[in-house]
Amino acid sequence: QVQLVESGGGLVQPGGSLRLSCAASGSIVSINAMGWYRQAPGKQRDLVATLTSGGNTNYADSVKGRFTISRDKAKNTVYLQMNSLRPEDTAVYYCNADWAIAWSGHVMKTFYDLWGQGTQVTVSS
Numbered sequence: 209q210v211q212l213v214e215s216g217g218g219l220v221q222p223g224g225s226l227r228l229s230c231a232a233s234g235s236i237v238s239i240n241a242m243g244w245y246r247q248a249p250g251k252q253r254d255l256v257a258t259l260t261s262g263g264n265t266n267y268a269d270s271v272k273g274r275f276t277i278s279r280d281k282a283k284n285t286v287y288l289q290m291n292s293l294r295p296e297d298t299a300v301y302y303c304n305a306d307w308a309i310a311w312s313g314h315v316m317k318t319f320y321d322l323w324g325q326g327t328q329v330t331v332s333s
C-alpha cells in the first residue's frame with residue numbers, strides 16, 4: 209500500500225509564509241506526478257500546483273508567483289512553499305499522486321489517484 213501524509217499547516221498572518229510537506233510511504237518503486245489541491249468550506253476541491261516526474265509544473269493562476277512546488281524523489285516527498293499568503297488561501301490542503309508503483313507483498317502493483325488526509329491552512333490576522 210502507499211500512503212500520503214501531509215504536514216506543515218497552521219495559522220499564519222496575511223503576508224506570511226508556510227511550507228507544506230507530503231511524504232509518501234510504502235514499498236515504493238516510483239511515483240508519477242504529485243500535486244497539491246485545496247478545498248475551502250462550502251467549495252469544491254481545486255488544483256493548486258502539480259509537478260510531473262519530469263519536472264514540469266502547473267500552477268493555479270491565483271497562486272502563480274507566490275507558491276512554489278518542489279519534490280525530493282529520493283524521499284518520495286513533495287513540498288509547497290507558500291509566500292505572501294492571503295485570507296483567501298485559507299483551506300484544507302490535500303496532497304495527491306496520480307499513480308504510484310509499489311510492492312504489495314511479493315507483487316508489484318500500481319496504485320492510482322492517491323490522496324492524503326489534508327492539512328488545514330488558515331490565513332488570518
